Amino acid sequence: MTPILEARGVTRSFGPIEVLHGVDFSLVPGEVHALIGENGAGKSTTMKILGGYLAPTSGELLLDGEPVRFADQRAAEAAGILMIHQEFNLAMQLTAEENLFLGRERRRGLFLDHKAMRDEARDLLARLDCHVDPRTRIRDMSVPNRQMVEIARALGRNARVLIMDEPTAVLTGRETDVLLGQIERLKAQGTAILYTSHKLDEIGRIADRVTVLRDGAHVTTRPAAGFTEHAMAEAMVGRELSDLFPAKPAAGDDVVLEVKGLTVPGKVRDASFTLRRGEVLGFAGLVGAGRTELMEGIVGLRPATGEVRVNGKPIKAGSVLAAREAGLVYLTEDRKEKGLLLGKSLTENLTLLALDRFGRLSIDKRSEDAALTRAISDFDIRVKDRVMKAGSLSGGNQQKLLLAKTMLAEPQIVIIDEPTRGIDIGTKQQIYDFIAALAAEGKSVIVVSSELPEVIGLASRVVVMGRGHIAGELTGDQITEDAILRRAMGVGELTGASA
Amino acid sequence: MSDSTAIEGRTKPRRRIPLHALGPVLALVALIILGASLNSNFLSYGNVTNVLARSAFIGIIAVGMTFVITAGGIDLSVGSMAAFVAGVMILAMNAMIPTLGVGVPLVLAGMVVALLAGFGAGLINGFLISKVGIEAFIVTLGSMGIYRSLTTWLADGGTLSLNFEARSFYRPVYYDGILGVAWPIIVFAVVAILGELAMRKTPFGRHCAALGANEQVAKYSAVNVDRVRMATYVLLGMLVGLATIMYVPRLGSASGSTGVLWELEAIAAVIIGGTVLKGGYGRVWGTVVGVLILSLIDNILNLASIVSPYLNGAIQGVIVILAVVLQRESKPAD
Numbered sequence: 001m002t003p004i005l006e007a008r009g010v011t012r013s014f015g016p017i018e019v020l021h022g023v024d025f026s027l028v029p030g031e032v033h034a035l036i037g038e039n040g041a042g043k044s045t046t047m048k049i050l051g052g053y054l055a056p057t058s059g060e061l062l063l064d065g066e067p068v069r070f071a072d073q074r075a076a077e078a079a080g081i082l083m084i085h086q087e088f089n090l091a092m093q094l095t096a097e098e099n100l101f102l103g104r105e106r107r108r109g110l111f112l113d114h115k116a117m118r119d120e121a122r123d124l125l126a127r128l129d130c131h132v133d134p135r136t137r138i139r140d141m142s143v144p145n146r147q148m149v150e151i152a153r154a155l156g157r158n159a160r161v162l163i164m165d166e167p168t169a170v171l172t173g174r175e176t177d178v179l180l181g182q183i184e185r186l187k188a189q190g191t192a193i194l195y196t197s198h199k200l201d202e203i204g205r206i207a208d209r210v211t212v213l214r215d216g217a218h219v220t221t222r223p224a225a226g227f228t229e230h231a232m233a234e235a236m237v238g239r240e241l242s243d244l245f246p247a248k249p250a251a252g253d254d255v256v257l258e259v260k261g262l263t264v265p266g267k268v269r270d271a272s273f274t275l276r277r278g279e280v281l282g283f284a285g286l287v288g289a290g291r292t293e294l295m296e297g298i299v300g301l302r303p304a305t306g307e308v309r310v311n312g313k314p315i316k317a318g319s320v321l322a323a324r325e326a327g328l329v330y331l332t333e334d335r336k337e338k339g340l341l342l343g344k345s346l347t348e349n350l351t352l353l354a355l356d357r358f359g360r361l362s363i364d365k366r367s368e369d370a371a372l373t374r375a376i377s378d379f380d381i382r383v384k385d386r387v388m389k390a391g392s393l394s395g396g397n398q399q400k401l402l403l404a405k406t407m408l409a410e411p412q413i414v415i416i417d418e419p420t421r422g423i424d425i426g427t428k429q430q431i432y433d434f435i436a437a438l439a440a441e442g443k444s445v446i447v448v449s450s451e452l453p454e455v456i457g458l459a460s461r462v463v464v465m466g467r468g469h470i471a472g473e474l475t476g477d478q479i480t481e482d483a484i485l486r487r488a489m490g491v492g493e494l495t496g497a498s499a
Numbered sequence: 500m501s502d503s504t505a506i507e508g509r510t511k512p513r514r515r516i517p518l519h520a521l522g523p524v525l526a527l528v529a530l531i532i533l534g535a536s537l538n539s540n541f542l543s544y545g546n547v548t549n550v551l552a553r554s555a556f557i558g559i560i561a562v563g564m565t566f567v568i569t570a571g572g573i574d575l576s577v578g579s580m581a582a583f584v585a586g587v588m589i590l591a592m593n594a595m596i597p598t599l600g601v602g603v604p605l606v607l608a609g610m611v612v613a614l615l616a617g618f619g620a621g622l623i624n625g626f627l628i629s630k631v632g633i634e635a636f637i638v639t640l641g642s643m644g645i646y647r648s649l650t651t652w653l654a655d656g657g658t659l660s661l662n663f664e665a666r667s668f669y670r671p672v673y674y675d676g677i678l679g680v681a682w683p684i685i686v687f688a689v690v691a692i693l694g695e696l697a698m699r700k701t702p703f704g705r706h707c708a709a710l711g712a713n714e715q716v717a718k719y720s721a722v723n724v725d726r727v728r729m730a731t732y733v734l735l736g737m738l739v740g741l742a743t744i745m746y747v748p749r750l751g752s753a754s755g756s757t758g759v760l761w762e763l764e765a766i767a768a769v770i771i772g773g774t775v776l777k778g779g780y781g782r783v784w785g786t787v788v789g790v791l792i793l794s795l796i797d798n799i800l801n802l803a804s805i806v807s808p809y810l811n812g813a814i815q816g817v818i819v820i821l822a823v824v825l826q827r828e829s830k831p832a833d
Contacts, residue, residue: 301718301719320720320721321721321723323721324721330719337713337716338713338715338716338718338719339716340716341709341712341716341779343712343779343780344708344709348708348709352705352716352717352722353721355702355705355706356702359702360702361701362700362701363700363701363702405720409721
């Protein structure tokens with residue numbers, strides 16, 4: 001079958017640096033073709049070239065077998081090629097319906113034809129099994145529903161090719177299932193889908209073919225059937241992968257953090273737990289269970305009542321600074337919005353949390369510079385140059401920078417929320433090793449994660465949260481996916497929804 | 500994309516001096532050359548002192564405004580605030596003459612009153628913005644009207660004048676100086692240098708930029724967001740007080756039309772200087788250059804007769820817009 005869209009020997013340079021070296025990629029109608037690779041392997045660049053956002057420096061694009069050059073993304077869209085971004089392109093203040101028809105509103109005479117648009121919007125969303133009212137504003141919708149609106153918009157524009165950039169990064173397991181079901185349906189209707197994800201198990205479930213990129217070059221393209229997750233990971237990393245998780249260090253005896261009866265209004269009720277020296281404590285639960293809110297309450301980012309003691313001493317409520325001074329820091333799950341100043345330099349980001357260590361009255365630029373040098377080597381941050389902006393780093397390197405920033409405060413207790421969200425497997429492994437090393441040094445770590453294998457692989461004890469309270473605690477061999485899920489949903493109501 | 504290699508630890512940071520950062524300086528140099536070629540008096544001691552001394556009021560305020568804007572805020576009330584502070588200062592000094600007499604203690608007391616009034620006005624703005632959580636634009640739009648109207652009310656629709664003897668005694672604070680440099684120029688220079696150091700070298704400056712760039716990140720990085728924001732408005736209020744201390748001896752009076760449009764001139768100077776209006780990045784030296792550009796345009800139009808001085812505002816407006824357009828082209832290809 002002729003591919004709808006094909007890239008042949010495509011390269012792309014930014015300035016003097018070539019980041020994509022002769023990539024081949026094709027999409028035939030009714031297939032899901034997965035594009036995988038580590039952060040910085042060239043996936044985004046490839047997708048942007050196929051979607052018309054970037055022009056190739058050399059090589060050619062073929063549309064239905066004919067060479068084509070998209071002037072811009074609108075030209076690609078006119079040809080039926082639509083890209084769905086990780087960060088959605090939706091106007092938050094507008095309704096689903098208004099977003100669906102943005103720029104191509106239906107009219108009757110001079111005025112908008114609201115009825116036609118509403119019916120069509122309802123129709124499009126129904127095709128995706130998404131039953132939200134088209135009159136709902138995007139900002140009032142859940143993340144998966146926003147995603148459905150994005151996809152519906154692509155459908156409304158008669159997409160023949162759908163480019164999906166990590167669509168499941170922000171979805172829970174069940175939401176992912178719904179999405180994958182819808183992808184199957186689109187596929188059956190003849191849409192060609194380019195799919196990227198760091199979750200290799202999804203790739204195995206959904207993809208027909210898999211293309212692996214590494215360092216901007218094409219490694220392999222082969223049928224997904226028989227391509228194991230392990231083989232995919234090795235093709236991405238380019239070396240043999242040993243065990244993903246390091247050995248679990250043994251926890252000490254003394255309690256370093258004690259949380260008693262912590263309540264975050266509307267989010268968490270009466271949570272109590274302890275953390276010991278040198279321990280890696282996992283926090284599992286469904287999205288919306290209140291894990292992030294609990295942690296933010298502990299470090300003073302949210303108003304909370306209850307008691308938090310570090311080394312037996314209560315810390316001042318509502319002050320991130322007091323928590324930091326007591327040796328307790330929190331690393332946010334949202335590195336782009338809450339973790340890093342994307343438009344600022346690496347140094348400014350690195351030292352922001354622990355700025356007082358670089359001089360109370362006047363900042364010592366030389367020691368800041370030395371700190372950056374140390375961070376780059378200690379955390380293996382891959383930087384183009386030292387004056388680049390944090391936002392130009394790849395996701396994995398941003399996460400490493402965030403880790404380095406947090407560790408500059410020399411904490412005793414580190415709470416890491418979703419340590420590896422949106423990060424490739426090679427970097428994941430580095431971060432896991434780092435967490436284990438921290439615990440081995442006698443520091444204590446709390447890992448909050450929605451990825452169960454991560455919690456199971458790292459933590460020697462797991463606290464499970466469900467609907468705003470602590471639903472159970474598991475240690476040693478008790479820590480299994482089944483046991484965690486059962487507690488997260490509340491025993492006996494396995495069909496229950498996430499709160 | 501980040502296909503790249505880890506930089507060796509010993510590599511020196513590369514210094515980049517982007518041309519667009521120097522734009523305001525080049526414009527200032529061009530204006531000076533233009534002025535000197537149009538009128539031989541332009542570079543004379545008298546003219547330079549006149550331009551710099553008159554720039555000082557707006558300049559001192561604009562330095563404070565740089566911090567407010569860098570931290571993501573705005574203050575529209577500074578012009579009215581200056582009028583109000585001047586009015587309060589004059590009334591207070593007149594009232595204190597019977598007890599203190601005309602002399603140094605009276606002037607010092609007047610200065611303290613002005614600084615306190617500025618501090619209080621800034622504190623009110625800052626409190627409403629950071630603690631009550633009302634938008635800076637709204638709060639300062641409101642306080643702009645309030646201070647202006649209070650001044651007119653205090654002056655009963657006319658002019659508040661400093662007692663004649665006190666005025667004569669206080670006058671040298673504007674007209675005299677050390678080694679031929681007038682006091683307002685010295686104060687402006689000191690404020691500018693301290694401001695530049697505070698912006699670049701201190702945690703406060705770094706925190707302002709972080710807050711303006713992304714409040715959430717600042718909050719999550721243990722920055723006391725409310726306190727930093729409040730501090731920017733208080734600092735600005737006190738600098739308005741300081742500017743007023745320099746301004747009152749010039750005319751010895753204040754009225755409802757004192758300091759009209761100062762807020763816009765200060766904001767314009769900040770923007771011409773390269774500070775980002777949305778916040779997140781600010782430079783005090785740029786603001787100083789911006790202030791000088793604005794007053795030089797005024798001065799050149801008055802000295803040279805090729806363009807009517809009535810077009811001053813139009814030319815300044817063009818410069819502001821042009822400055823922002825020129826500074827926009829700093830996005831790299833990636």
